[in-house]
Amino acid sequence: MKLGVFMVLLNNMGFEEALDYVAEKGVKMVELGSGGNPGNVHCKPDELLADEGKLRAFKQAIDSRGLTISALSCHGNPLHPQKAIAKESHEDFIKSVQLAQKLDVAVVNTFSGCPGDSDDAKYPNWPVAPWPNDFQDLMKWQWEEKVIPYWTENGKFAADHNVKVGLELHGGFSVHTPGTLLRLREAAGEVIGANLDPSHMWWQGIDPVQAIKILGKNNAIHHFHAKDTLVDTDNVNMHGVTDMQDYTKMQDRAWQFRTVGFGHDNKTWADIISTLRLVGYDYVVSIEHEDGLMSVNEGFTKAVHNLKQVLIEEELGEMWWV
Template sequence: MKLGVFSVLFAEKSLEETLSYIASKGLEAIELGTGGFPGNAHCNPDELLADNGKLKAFKQTIESSGIMISALSCHANPLHPQKAISSVQDAELRKTIELANRLEVPVVNTFSGCPGDHEDAKYPNWPVAPWPNDFQEILKWQWEEKVIPYWTEVGGIATNAGVNIGLELHGGFSVHSPATLLRLREAVGGNVIGANLDPSHMWWQGIDPVQAVHILGRAGAIHHFHAKDTTIDPINVNHHGVTDMQSYALMLDRAWQFRTVGYGHDMKTWADIISALRLVGYDYVVSIEHEDGLMSVDEGFTKAVENLQQVLIREPLGEMWWV
């Protein structure tokens, strides 16, 4: 396995400064934002696809740093019911897939998106209960009319480009759990749809990340991995529930909050996650994502690196000499 980072943390630094900084921390990989919510501070598809000279220079900058690109990421909602929004985000995703092909990057990370509840809807609708039955009707319409057709088309584009799609299992989107990821993967067919698995979103939904790794890994459905932690407040969660709608900034009152690695769960838990990844055959990049409201970017990132260095399994598997 290799340790990497999602570069959105360092949007105020240049690409060269970012690569130099993460290399100094011992990292071997970088995940680059290309649009959507992460932005494209270090990797602008429009510029790179339009100018072969810029694309070549970009490749040389990456290669000379000794850092590999683990994924291009444009997390957004390409199924947003407002066409003015979804058309832009869909275009960014398609350009990102093309750029990944040109850069020989194997994974594009994003969200599945979430549609509205009918053709003329203005806002996404995320059903989370089977009753009243209206919610079941909405869910059926969304998957049959929007989710499956869209990802079947985009999955085909990605397959032709030699790129896998890593969907982050995130609340508020149609794919948010191992079951919904596997449902879409089966509907689309092949291996192109997989997870960008982030334990932080499993914990707040009440899903054990180790078991999520086993469920998805046994199906060969983990394309990328984010390292981010979550802490559950034992009092506030009983007040607000896990679907707490308060701002992330209200950390003292929220039911749960994102933390840097090791500050939500101990290192034994993280060692179990890393071991489960190795057990199911995932030996790719563990990409740090820092969204800890109690730590600066540098401190939160540095602590995540230090903690993960303790548990990351780097060397290739050898023979079981004791057998």
Template sequence: MKLGVFTVLFSDRSFEDMLDYVASKGIEAIELGTGGYPGDAHCKLDELLQDEGKREKLLQQASEAGVIISALSCHANPLHPQRPIAAAADELLVKTMQLASKLGVPVVNTFSGCPGDHEDAKYPNWPVAAWPNDFQEILKWQWEEKLIPYWKEKNSLAESLNVKIGLELHGGFSVHTPATMLRLRNACGAAIGANLDPSHMWWQGIDPVEAIKILGNEGAIHHFHAKDTIIDQQNTNRNGLTDMTDYSQMRDRSWYFRTVGFGHSQKTWADIISTLRLYDYDYVVSIEHEDGLMSVNEGFTKAVENLKPVLVKESLTEMWWT
């Protein structure tokens, strides 16, 4: 396994400065944003698609720093009911997949998207209640008319480009649990899998270790984010876990993100890493930082320090004691 970082944390640094800094911390892989919510500070999509020399330079700089590019990330909503928004996100995804193919990067990370509730809707509709039955009708329409047709097409494109799509299981989007991930994958194809982030499992009441087992059993984990979450039980009693309190109001929120080790113990993270290996994930653990109590540099550094002791670096080839 390799320790990586989602470089959107360092969007204020040049690509070269970012590489030097993360390599000095022992990082072995970088995940680059190409646009959408992550921005494109370190990966200008159109420039790189059009210029082979710039692609070669990017790969050479990464190689000289001793890192690989684990994924290109273009988190957005390609199923947004407002067509211009959806079209821009779709174009971004297609170009990102094309660039990943040209660079030899195996994974493109994004969101599943979330449609509206009818063709002329203006805003996404995220149904999370089984009753009244209106919600079931919305859910059925979204999956049959929007999600499955769209992602079937993208699965075929991914196969043709020899890349995989890692969907982040994130609240507010149609794929947000292991069950919805596998539903989409079974309907659309195996190029689609998870960019699994345990922080989004915890606040939904899902044990990340069990999520890894469910998805790993199907070979459906394509990439992995390392981010922690803390649950404030007093606020949860008041607001529930589907808490709409602004992220900046941390004292009042039911849950908020923390850097690795500051929401759950190192033993919990050791269990997560060990279960990833048990289910044959031997790729990158990519640090993501959205901790409102720590600077980027401090949060990133602490995540590195907490993950290094539990990361499995030497996988066993045989049971030598039997």
């Protein structure tokens, strides 16, 4: 496995300055925002697809620092009921796939998206309870009419370009658990896999180690994010895990994102890394910084330090003792 970073945390830096910064920290792979919620500050598909010279210079800037791109990330909602929003997310995905192929990048990360409750809806509708039965009817319609058709078609587009789709299992979207990921993968093919982020497992009450085992048995982990979550038991009892308070209300929220090692100890992270190795995952562990108690520099630096203690990097040799 190689240590990586989701470069959006350095959007305030120029591209080459940001590359120098992460290379000095000992990172080996970079995940680049190419549209959608992450933006495209460091990676502009329109420009790079249109100009071979810019594309070569872009790749050289990364290669010359001993870095590799782990993924292009364009997290959006291509199933949004407002057609303009859906169209923009879809186009970001298509361009990201085309650019990934040109750059020999294996994965494009995004969200599954979430439709509304009808073709006339204005906002996404994320059902989280099976009763009243309207919610079951709604979810059946969403999956059969929107989620599966979209990803069957666009998963094939990605596969035709030798790119895998890493869906982040994130609340608010149709694919948000190992079960929903495997449901879509069964329908749309093995090109669909997880960009597995343990921080989103913890707040949903899912053990990331078990999530890795479930998905790993199906070779369904395409990319991995390293971000922690602290769950406040007292506040969970008040607000539940689907706490809708703003992320800035850190004293009152049921849970909050933290830097690696500040929500769960290094033994927990060692178990996560070891389980990734156990199921055969040998790609990136990409740091994502969304800690409201630490600066970008401090949060990222501490995440690098904590992960270096548990990351398994060398090739697995023979069991000489057996």
